Amino acid sequence: MSPSRSSKPSRFRSSAALLAGTAVLAGAACSTMLQGNAVSVFDDPFKVAGMPATDGPTGLRPDAESPARDVTGTDGGDIDNLAASAVSDIEDYWATAYEDAFDERFKPVAELISWDANGFDGEFCGDTTYGLVNAGYCYADRTIGWDRGELLPSLQRAHGDIGVVMVLAHEYGHAVSRLSGLSGRDTPTLVAEQQADCFSGAYMRWVAEDSSQRFSLSTGEGLNNVLAGVISFRDPLLNEGDPDAGYDEHGSAFERVSAFQFGFTDGPSACSGIDLDEIGQRRGDLPVLLPEDQTGELPVTEDSARSIVDAMEILFEPQNPPALSFEPADADNCADARPSPPASFCPATNTIVVDLPALEEMGTQADPDDGTALAAGDNTAYSVLVSRYMLAIQHERGGVALNSAEAALRTACLTGVATVKMSEEVTTPDGDTIALTAGDVDEAVSGMLTNGLAASDVNGESVPSGFSRIDAFRVGVLGDADRCFTRFP
Known part of the structure; x- marks a missing residue:
């Protein structure tokens, strides 16, 4: 340009x-896209910048x-x-x-x-x-x-x-x-x-x-x-x-x-x-360039998914951290939420359930030489996993619904907060180092637009507008958790 x-x-x-x-x-x-009437007193999640x-x-x-x-x-x-x-x-x-x-x-x-x-x-x-x-x-x-x-x-x-x-x-x-x-x-x-x-x-x-x-x-x-x-x-x-x-x-x-x-x-x-x-x-402190000789891609494996969840525990310090399961049937058997593969959160058991093959497929990197592609890579998948942890944070805090349009946008917002928190290295108890790299935010934004799962509620339902999903994510990137709960009550 x-x-x-x-x-x-x-x-x-x-x-x-x-x-x-x-x-x-x-x-x-x-x-899937939520239907019905919005109830937020601050913003109508079924509108785009004030328009239906x-x-x-x-x-x-x-x-x-x-x-x-x-x-x-x-x-x-x-x-x-x-x-x-x-x-x-x-x-x-x-x-x-x-x-x-x-x-x-x-x-x-x-x-x-x-x-x-x-x-x-x-x-x-x-x-x-x-x-x-x-x-x-x-x-x-x-x-x-x-x-x-x-x-x-x-x-x-x-x-x-x-x-x-x-x-x-x-x-x-x-x-x-x-x-x-x-x-x-x-x-x-x-x-x-x-x-x-x-x-x-x-x-x-x-x-x-x-x-x-x-x-x-x-x-x-x-x-x-x-x-x-x-x-x-x-x-x-x-x-x-x-x-x-x-x-x-x-x-x-x-x-x-x-x-x-x-x-x-x-x-x-x-x-x-x-x-x-x-x-x-x-x-802000979001990385712009990759370290030399690095791709910025963390392979999507069980170990790396555990490291991401461990990093969230360090960054958010919940009193009752969610468990992590790699058995998709655990999501099918959840009493109070429907599955949202490749990552689901079950409030009844306080468990994040990962369908690892599906998560790995979602995290496939776009061809770096293909100038026509949207951003895609590890954080397209990991942002979805992080969003399910953000539902666990909301569940522990209490006082908010997890199955509404507001919850979907609140989750997108909190995922933005978590993304920025990872701009500095986090060392997990196993000695792994997790850190945001250049390109990760763009991968999250592309996922917000194309599949909406990182901006969905506990049932995997999102609002129709990709514009609104990305806007909510940016509120979190530029703010903090309290701002997310205030804007999307």
Whole structure:
């Protein structure tokens, strides 16, 4: 994506960076979704940033207005029409939102440029477009351009029309950030990228509110797929000492999704608050780089599962620590909760039950060379195991239901608290060392979106919105256990 100190166009890490989302979301959800009326006095778990969590149409409306912008270099095809419609719609939003946010008139970008990366006759931002499977905002001449030959069709196949819209909303976010003076030549890439993520979230909220004349976005599966795309644009996982470490840094999946959610929840004003200090506060002590010559992956075995549970006992010091069983039948025989494999908690016996083969399968690492994949690895599985321990913590504390929508989000929140606690090494009684490594938080966030089990109640039931699950997890990452019990009573 776009370096803020360059006049070059945005650079995607991979032309297919969004392609994993649809397939993963379609078939991997292991939790079931809670139905009924919410009872929380603080937040409605069946809403997304105050909006009802519903499924419905997502993409270009059948009766959409025609594009208001012309495109230089277009072949007149459907994909360029979609892109021009997207930019026209984004400008409809900013025509009002910009003046409200910055108290000055909005100035649209100068030109839209289309090319085919397989052709030899295009130019964008001073570069030839041959092989440029990309989209971007050019600071030098205030243009937005895209590859109609490879990139946009790939995005459309992965996420439908809204995948194309999301990428162009991000690129337009760079234009807004520069126009408003929030970013300039000396703005770090990390800040500029997350400001653009935030601005794209603000626009997407407008679409979800049914304010767009061209596009629709459901707050259920439609928004989940948008978030999957944001996660796919995370920085690659690097080791300490890697020559690329710290160069052209855009942010982790957790950071980028957070920035998007800030804009979606609170509008453009929230984006003005994103700077190095804010990002540093959000990042805290979470690791960014892997130790040299390490993958950060702890094999999913019985011994390592025991070590994780031992670490939780050290960190949370329950008076009556839960037992650990590797017999799935113990979950089937629980008197007051249904199984939630690969890890279940039975309040009646105060036991965490692990289906080890299923947990091992969930913790399979994504191909590190596959730039299209969501984050997946050991902590996709271990975050689920930790979440069952967090149910045991709630059970011991008492006074709260374990089988409600609030319990599901409270569990996600407490899992965030536990995740941060592991950012420092914990030595178990057996002498094993457990510690969070770079990439683990992104694996947890991806799991929150794709299967929801780390954000589920004692019966493995979650709320419909991946947005809400991730938001609850972030509350815990940035807070403490008391905050989780207060926000999700």
